Amino acid sequence: MTTNWATKAIGTGEYAEINGLNLYYETHGSGPPMILLHGGLMSGETFGPVIGALAADHLVVLPDLQGHGRTADIDRPIDVRLMADDVAALIDHLGLEKPDLVGYSLGGGVAFFTAVKYPEKIGKLVMVSANIRRDAIPAEMLAQQGQVSSAAMEFMKDTPMFQLYQRVAPRPEDFGRLLDKIGESMSKDFDFSEELRGIRVPTMIVCADADMAPPSHYVEAFKLLDGGLRDAGWMGEGRPKGGHALAVLPGLTHYNIGASPLLAAVALDFIEEHRSQG
Secondary structure, X not given: OOOOOOOOOOOEEEEEEEOOEEEEEEEEOOOOEEEXXXXXXXXXXXXXXXXXXXXXXXXXXXEOOOOOOOOOOOOOOOOHHHHHHHHHHHHHHHOOOOOXXXXXXXXXXXXXXXXXXXXXXXXXXXXXXXXXXXXXXXXXXXXXXXXXXXXXXXXXXXXHHHHHHHHHOOOHHHHXXXXXXXXXXXXXXXXXXXXXXXXXXOEEEEEEEEOOOOHHHHHHHHHHOOOOOOOOOXXXXXXXXXXXXXXXXXXXXXXXXXXXXXXXXXXXXXXXXXXXXX
Protein backbone atom coordinates (compact mmCIF):
# COMPACT_ATOMS: atom_id res chain seq x y z
CA MET A 1 0.00 0.00 0.00
CA THR A 2 1.67 3.21 -1.17
CA THR A 3 -1.10 5.58 -0.20
CA ASN A 4 -0.57 8.02 2.65
CA TRP A 5 -3.94 8.41 4.33
CA ALA A 6 -2.79 10.88 6.98
CA THR A 7 -4.59 14.18 6.90
CA LYS A 8 -3.48 17.53 8.25
CA ALA A 9 -6.79 19.12 7.26
CA ILE A 10 -8.72 19.98 10.40
CA GLY A 11 -12.43 19.45 10.04
CA THR A 12 -15.40 19.57 12.36
CA GLY A 13 -16.65 16.13 13.36
CA GLU A 14 -20.22 15.52 14.48
CA TYR A 15 -22.80 12.75 14.71
CA ALA A 16 -26.28 12.59 13.20
CA GLU A 17 -29.01 10.13 14.20
CA ILE A 18 -30.08 8.76 10.81
CA ASN A 19 -31.97 5.56 9.91
CA GLY A 20 -30.94 3.91 13.19
CA LEU A 21 -27.29 4.87 12.67
CA ASN A 22 -25.21 7.19 14.80
CA LEU A 23 -23.62 8.51 11.60
CA TYR A 24 -20.30 10.33 11.94
CA TYR A 25 -19.40 13.06 9.46
CA GLU A 26 -16.84 15.82 9.15
CA THR A 27 -17.13 19.16 7.41
CA HIS A 28 -14.26 21.05 5.80
CA GLY A 29 -14.15 24.42 4.06
CA SER A 30 -17.06 26.50 2.82
CA GLY A 31 -18.87 27.12 -0.43
CA PRO A 32 -21.06 24.94 -2.67
CA PRO A 33 -21.60 21.58 -0.92
CA MET A 34 -19.83 18.38 -1.92
CA ILE A 35 -20.18 14.98 -0.25
CA LEU A 36 -17.20 12.61 -0.37
CA LEU A 37 -17.89 8.89 0.12
CA HIS A 38 -15.02 6.56 0.99
CA GLY A 39 -14.24 3.01 -0.07
CA GLY A 40 -14.82 -0.29 1.73
CA LEU A 41 -12.88 -0.84 4.98
CA MET A 42 -11.89 2.84 4.93
CA SER A 43 -13.28 6.08 6.36
CA GLY A 44 -13.71 9.70 5.35
CA GLU A 45 -10.23 10.58 6.51
CA THR A 46 -8.69 8.34 3.84
CA PHE A 47 -9.37 11.24 1.46
CA GLY A 48 -6.90 13.24 3.57
CA PRO A 49 -4.40 14.04 0.80
CA VAL A 50 -7.10 15.67 -1.39
CA ILE A 51 -9.40 17.28 1.18
CA GLY A 52 -7.47 20.56 1.12
CA ALA A 53 -7.83 20.95 -2.65
CA LEU A 54 -11.50 20.03 -2.64
CA ALA A 55 -12.35 22.20 0.38
CA ALA A 56 -10.57 25.31 -0.96
CA ASP A 57 -13.81 26.52 -2.57
CA HIS A 58 -16.39 23.98 -1.37
CA LEU A 59 -18.07 22.82 1.79
CA VAL A 60 -16.86 19.21 1.88
CA VAL A 61 -18.87 16.73 3.93
CA LEU A 62 -17.18 13.40 4.73
CA PRO A 63 -19.45 10.78 6.26
CA ASP A 64 -18.19 7.49 7.66
CA LEU A 65 -20.52 4.90 6.11
CA GLN A 66 -22.30 2.21 8.11
CA GLY A 67 -19.86 0.10 10.12
CA HIS A 68 -16.86 2.10 8.90
CA GLY A 69 -14.59 4.57 10.67
CA ARG A 70 -16.33 6.29 13.55
CA THR A 71 -19.83 5.07 12.57
CA ALA A 72 -20.71 1.92 14.50
CA ASP A 73 -22.45 -0.92 12.68
CA ILE A 74 -26.12 -1.75 13.09
CA ASP A 75 -28.15 -4.89 12.43
CA ARG A 76 -28.42 -4.36 8.68
CA PRO A 77 -26.48 -5.67 5.67
CA ILE A 78 -23.76 -3.60 4.01
CA ASP A 79 -25.80 -2.61 0.95
CA VAL A 80 -25.16 0.38 -1.30
CA ARG A 81 -28.90 0.97 -1.73
CA LEU A 82 -29.49 1.22 2.03
CA MET A 83 -26.44 3.44 2.53
CA ALA A 84 -27.76 5.67 -0.27
CA ASP A 85 -30.79 6.26 1.95
CA ASP A 86 -28.40 7.32 4.73
CA VAL A 87 -26.70 9.85 2.45
CA ALA A 88 -30.06 11.27 1.36
CA ALA A 89 -31.10 11.57 5.01
CA LEU A 90 -27.82 13.32 5.84
CA ILE A 91 -28.45 15.82 3.02
CA ASP A 92 -31.82 16.60 4.60
CA HIS A 93 -30.36 16.69 8.11
CA LEU A 94 -27.75 19.27 7.08
CA GLY A 95 -30.14 21.19 4.82
CA LEU A 96 -27.75 20.94 1.88
CA GLU A 97 -28.88 22.41 -1.45
CA LYS A 98 -28.20 19.87 -4.22
CA PRO A 99 -24.71 18.80 -3.16
CA ASP A 100 -22.38 17.20 -5.67
CA LEU A 101 -21.41 13.61 -4.84
CA VAL A 102 -17.92 12.14 -5.20
CA GLY A 103 -17.81 8.45 -4.31
CA TYR A 104 -14.93 6.00 -4.53
CA SER A 105 -15.25 2.19 -4.84
CA LEU A 106 -17.92 1.15 -2.29
CA GLY A 107 -18.66 4.85 -1.85
CA GLY A 108 -19.00 5.15 -5.62
CA GLY A 109 -21.80 2.61 -5.52
CA VAL A 110 -23.44 4.47 -2.63
CA ALA A 111 -23.15 7.79 -4.47
CA PHE A 112 -24.55 6.17 -7.62
CA PHE A 113 -27.65 4.86 -5.88
CA THR A 114 -28.14 8.14 -4.05
CA ALA A 115 -28.31 9.83 -7.46
CA VAL A 116 -30.52 7.06 -8.88
CA LYS A 117 -33.01 7.12 -6.00
CA TYR A 118 -32.90 10.83 -5.11
CA PRO A 119 -31.98 12.79 -8.26
CA GLU A 120 -33.84 15.86 -7.03
CA LYS A 121 -31.42 16.12 -4.07
CA ILE A 122 -28.19 15.86 -6.12
CA GLY A 123 -26.17 18.26 -8.28
CA LYS A 124 -23.55 16.20 -10.11
CA LEU A 125 -22.20 12.71 -9.57
CA VAL A 126 -18.54 11.64 -9.77
CA MET A 127 -18.37 7.84 -9.56
CA VAL A 128 -14.81 6.62 -9.04
CA SER A 129 -13.55 3.04 -9.50
CA ALA A 130 -17.05 1.60 -9.09
CA ASN A 131 -17.81 -1.09 -11.66
CA ILE A 132 -21.43 -1.48 -12.67
CA ARG A 133 -21.30 -5.26 -13.20
CA ARG A 134 -19.71 -7.80 -10.88
CA ASP A 135 -18.34 -9.82 -13.81
CA ALA A 136 -16.24 -6.83 -14.91
CA ILE A 137 -13.76 -7.86 -12.20
CA PRO A 138 -11.24 -10.54 -13.27
CA ALA A 139 -11.95 -14.03 -11.95
CA GLU A 140 -8.80 -14.13 -9.83
CA MET A 141 -9.83 -10.91 -8.09
CA LEU A 142 -13.35 -12.21 -7.48
CA ALA A 143 -11.74 -15.26 -5.88
CA GLN A 144 -9.76 -12.99 -3.54
CA GLN A 145 -12.91 -11.08 -2.66
CA GLY A 146 -14.54 -14.40 -1.84
CA GLN A 147 -11.96 -14.89 0.91
CA VAL A 148 -12.91 -11.68 2.73
CA SER A 149 -14.37 -12.71 6.08
CA SER A 150 -13.56 -12.58 9.77
CA ALA A 151 -11.36 -15.64 9.17
CA ALA A 152 -8.94 -13.33 7.32
CA MET A 153 -8.59 -10.86 10.19
CA GLU A 154 -5.27 -12.23 11.41
CA PHE A 155 -3.76 -11.62 7.96
CA MET A 156 -5.01 -8.02 7.91
CA LYS A 157 -3.47 -6.80 11.16
CA ASP A 158 -0.58 -5.12 9.35
CA THR A 159 -2.82 -3.34 6.82
CA PRO A 160 -3.79 0.35 6.91
CA MET A 161 -7.46 -0.67 6.94
CA PHE A 162 -7.13 -2.65 10.18
CA GLN A 163 -4.94 -0.04 11.86
CA LEU A 164 -7.30 2.79 10.93
CA TYR A 165 -10.30 0.87 12.26
CA GLN A 166 -8.56 0.08 15.54
CA ARG A 167 -7.67 3.75 15.98
CA VAL A 168 -11.06 5.34 15.32
CA ALA A 169 -13.90 2.79 15.53
CA PRO A 170 -16.33 3.05 18.47
CA ARG A 171 -16.08 -0.75 18.83
CA PRO A 172 -12.66 -1.87 17.51
CA GLU A 173 -13.61 -5.49 18.18
CA ASP A 174 -16.20 -5.28 15.37
CA PHE A 175 -13.62 -5.43 12.55
CA GLY A 176 -14.25 -9.14 11.96
CA ARG A 177 -17.98 -8.49 11.75
CA LEU A 178 -17.34 -5.78 9.15
CA LEU A 179 -15.18 -8.20 7.12
CA ASP A 180 -18.00 -10.75 7.17
CA LYS A 181 -20.53 -8.17 5.97
CA ILE A 182 -18.26 -6.78 3.26
CA GLY A 183 -17.50 -10.31 2.07
CA GLU A 184 -21.20 -11.14 1.96
CA SER A 185 -21.90 -7.95 0.01
CA MET A 186 -19.15 -8.63 -2.54
CA SER A 187 -20.33 -12.21 -3.09
CA LYS A 188 -23.63 -11.10 -4.61
CA ASP A 189 -23.95 -10.78 -8.37
CA PHE A 190 -25.11 -7.44 -9.75
CA ASP A 191 -25.63 -5.55 -12.98
CA PHE A 192 -26.58 -1.88 -12.66
CA SER A 193 -26.54 -1.16 -16.40
CA GLU A 194 -30.20 -0.17 -16.57
CA GLU A 195 -29.96 2.10 -13.54
CA LEU A 196 -26.96 3.81 -15.11
CA ARG A 197 -28.70 4.18 -18.47
CA GLY A 198 -31.60 5.95 -16.77
CA ILE A 199 -29.60 8.25 -14.47
CA ARG A 200 -30.96 11.80 -14.32
CA VAL A 201 -28.00 13.78 -12.99
CA PRO A 202 -24.80 14.74 -14.86
CA THR A 203 -22.37 11.92 -14.15
CA MET A 204 -18.63 11.51 -14.59
CA ILE A 205 -17.26 7.99 -14.54
CA VAL A 206 -13.65 7.89 -13.31
CA CYS A 207 -11.22 4.98 -13.22
CA ALA A 208 -7.50 4.34 -12.95
CA ASP A 209 -5.70 3.06 -16.02
CA ALA A 210 -4.80 -0.03 -13.93
CA ASP A 211 -8.01 -0.34 -11.92
CA MET A 212 -9.62 -3.48 -10.51
CA ALA A 213 -11.87 -3.61 -13.58
CA PRO A 214 -10.25 -2.81 -16.96
CA PRO A 215 -10.67 0.63 -18.57
CA SER A 216 -12.74 -1.04 -21.28
CA HIS A 217 -15.47 -1.69 -18.70
CA TYR A 218 -15.73 2.00 -17.89
CA VAL A 219 -15.80 2.87 -21.59
CA GLU A 220 -18.75 0.48 -21.96
CA ALA A 221 -20.43 2.16 -18.99
CA PHE A 222 -19.87 5.56 -20.62
CA LYS A 223 -21.62 4.28 -23.75
CA LEU A 224 -24.72 3.66 -21.60
CA LEU A 225 -24.63 7.41 -20.93
CA ASP A 226 -24.59 8.21 -24.67
CA GLY A 227 -20.84 8.75 -24.49
CA GLY A 228 -18.10 7.71 -26.90
CA LEU A 229 -20.52 6.88 -29.68
CA ARG A 230 -19.67 9.66 -32.13
CA ASP A 231 -17.32 12.54 -32.78
CA ALA A 232 -18.39 15.42 -30.55
CA GLY A 233 -17.93 18.10 -33.23
CA TRP A 234 -16.19 21.46 -33.11
CA MET A 235 -18.78 22.91 -30.74
CA GLY A 236 -19.20 19.78 -28.61
CA GLU A 237 -22.68 19.26 -29.99
CA GLY A 238 -22.10 15.50 -30.12
CA ARG A 239 -21.18 15.12 -26.46
CA PRO A 240 -23.53 13.07 -24.24
CA LYS A 241 -26.84 14.83 -23.92
CA GLY A 242 -26.97 14.53 -20.14
CA GLY A 243 -23.70 16.37 -19.56
CA HIS A 244 -21.85 13.15 -18.72
CA ALA A 245 -18.10 12.57 -18.91
CA LEU A 246 -15.40 9.91 -18.61
CA ALA A 247 -11.93 10.18 -17.08
CA VAL A 248 -9.22 7.49 -17.15
CA LEU A 249 -6.44 8.62 -14.81
CA PRO A 250 -2.90 7.57 -15.73
CA GLY A 251 -0.38 5.89 -13.49
CA LEU A 252 -2.90 4.98 -10.79
CA THR A 253 -4.54 1.86 -9.36
CA HIS A 254 -7.76 1.02 -7.57
CA TYR A 255 -5.92 1.46 -4.28
CA ASN A 256 -4.44 4.94 -4.62
CA ILE A 257 -6.82 6.79 -6.96
CA GLY A 258 -8.91 8.11 -4.06
CA ALA A 259 -5.95 10.04 -2.65
CA SER A 260 -4.61 11.31 -5.98
CA PRO A 261 -4.38 15.01 -6.88
CA LEU A 262 -5.47 13.95 -10.38
CA LEU A 263 -8.81 12.80 -8.96
CA ALA A 264 -9.29 16.11 -7.17
CA ALA A 265 -8.44 17.99 -10.37
CA VAL A 266 -10.85 16.13 -12.66
CA ALA A 267 -13.64 16.11 -10.08
CA LEU A 268 -13.39 19.87 -9.57
CA ASP A 269 -13.19 20.48 -13.31
CA PHE A 270 -16.35 18.45 -13.92
CA ILE A 271 -18.26 19.91 -10.99
CA GLU A 272 -17.29 23.54 -11.57
CA GLU A 273 -16.77 23.89 -15.30
CA HIS A 274 -18.28 21.04 -17.27
CA ARG A 275 -21.50 22.09 -18.91
CA SER A 276 -24.02 19.92 -20.68
CA GLN A 277 -24.31 20.53 -24.40
CA GLY A 278 -27.74 18.92 -24.42
